[in-house]
Amino acid sequence: xxxxxxxxxxxxxxxxxxxxxxxxxxxxxxxxxxxxxxxxxxxxxxxxxxxxxxxxxxxxxxxxxxxxxxxxxxxxxxxxxxxxxxxxxxxxxxxxxxxxxxxxxxxxxxxxxxxxxxxxxxxxxxxxxxxxxxxxxxxxxxxxxxxxxxxxxxxxxxxxxxxxxxxxxxxxxxxxxxxxxxxxxxxxxxxxxxxxxxxxxxxxxxxxxxxxxxxxxxxxxxxxxxxxxxxxxxxxxxxxxxxxxxxxxxxxxxxxxxxxxxxxxxxxxxxxxxxxxxxxxxxxxxxxxxxxxxxxxxxxxxxxxxxxxxxxxxxxxxxxxxxxxxxxxxxxxxxxxxxxxxxxxxxxxx
Ligand SMILES: NC(=O)N[C@@H](CC(=O)O)C(=O)O
Ligand SMILES: [Zn+2]
Ligand SMILES: [Zn+2]
Numbered sequence: 385x386x387x388x389x390x391x392x393x394x395x396x397x398x399x400x401x402x403x404x405x406x407x408x409x410x411x412x413x414x415x416x417x418x419x420x421x422x423x424x425x426x427x428x429x430x431x432x433x434x435x436x437x438x439x440x441x442x443x444x445x446x447x448x449x450x451x452x453x454x455x456x457x458x459x460x461x462x463x464x465x466x467x468x469x470x471x472x473x474x475x476x477x478x479x480x481x482x483x484x485x486x487x488x489x490x491x492x493x494x495x496x497x498x499x500x501x502x503x504x505x506x507x508x509x510x511x512x513x514x515x516x517x518x519x520x521x522x523x524x525x526x527x528x529x530x531x532x533x534x535x536x537x538x539x540x541x542x543x544x545x546x547x548x549x550x551x552x553x554x555x556x557x558x559x560x561x562x563x564x565x566x567x568x569x570x571x572x573x574x575x576x577x578x579x580x581x582x583x584x585x586x587x588x589x590x591x592x593x594x595x596x597x598x599x600x601x602x603x604x605x606x607x608x609x610x611x612x613x614x615x616x617x618x619x620x621x622x623x624x625x626x627x628x629x630x631x632x633x634x635x636x637x638x639x640x641x642x643x644x645x646x647x648x649x650x651x652x653x654x655x656x657x658x659x660x661x662x663x664x665x666x667x668x669x670x671x672x673x674x675x676x677x678x679x680x681x682x683x684x685x686x687x688x689x690x691x692x693x694x695x696x697x698x699x700x701x702x703x704x705x706x707x708x709x710x711x712x713x714x715x716x717x718x719x720x721x722x723x724x725x726x727x728x729x730x731x732x733x734x
Pocket of ligand 1: 404430495606609636638652653654
């Protein structure tokens with residue numbers, strides 16, 4: 385990494401370890417934005433129907449490649465959607481395919497398109513054992529869904545009731561605690577063994593629940609896990625900017641058409657792929673930790689997954705630009721993070 389008196393920053397090409405590309409007509413937008421400077425991305429499987437088999441992952445992989453801009457070297461890393469019925473054989477097939485890098489746990493009903501998710505992890509013992517054996521990481525949406533648990537407490541309770549027992553039962557299983565949002569999760573990951581890591585989104589670093597609820601309700605800041613109070617935000621910033629190898633970049637960029645967010649019962653998800661690395665750069669700069677951005681964005685994730693680090697680089701410069709109010713998105717429109725406002729870093733060369 386190089387920094388100089390001119391406000392530019394060159395880092396090894398980053399990867400996105402948690403991304404929703406959606407499918408079909410949406411891919412033109414989403415693949416374009418991410419492929420602009422990310423080398424690879426872990427592609428979430430919560431389509432309708434979900435990507436539950438290696439065969440489905442292979443077909444989805446081809447659709448993504450078909451949407452790639454010419455000359456792009458972007459590589460999608462596929463995942464399977466864990467269900468109560470995922471077999472050990474399916475895990476072996478996934479591993480042997482060479483294109484599947486993780487298996488995603490959505491507690492049933494926890495988030496967008498999670499109805500087919502897991503009702504009880506004990507139903508997944510065979511799959512989890514196979515994953516542990518072949519070194520296939522489990523990626524978790526870490527929230528309980530019990531109706532009596534407050535939405536702001538669901539991550540913390542997930543750690544106590546689900547994640548801790550899971551790690552005791554499968555001590556060799558690689559686990560990525562996705563899109564962590566609380567100080568509790570930071571502490572848990574720090575205290576766990578080396579096979580446990582976490583992704584952190586740009587929105588949980590840049591926003592807290594006041595940004596969603598003060599001065600009017602802002603549906604474009606609604607995501608899951610829901611934004612938390614500022615003390616949690618500060619704990620996430622400390623973790624991300626620490627350089628610690630357990631924490632890495634995962635945008636959770638999750639597009640929803642404008643009319644499905646600006647409505648009486650809006651969808652959860654924030655779109656950040658149009659400006660992800662620039663948004664992270666703002667966070668790191670705000671705490672004087674730009675020198676730690678490369679580890680978070682370009683090294684820690686690849687090292688955890690056991691994949692080679694990218695060899696080429698991208699350069700950012702400190703230059704303000706205005707984000708469009710919306711982008712065309714399939715038959716509709718998409719309101720991105722910071723819509724109509726300015727971002728203070730820009731990728732200038734890749
Ligand atoms: N994060 C979100 O708010 N939404 C994601 C699902 C998820 O990652 O939980 C989506 O697919 O829309
Ligand atoms: Zn999730
Ligand atoms: Zn997600």
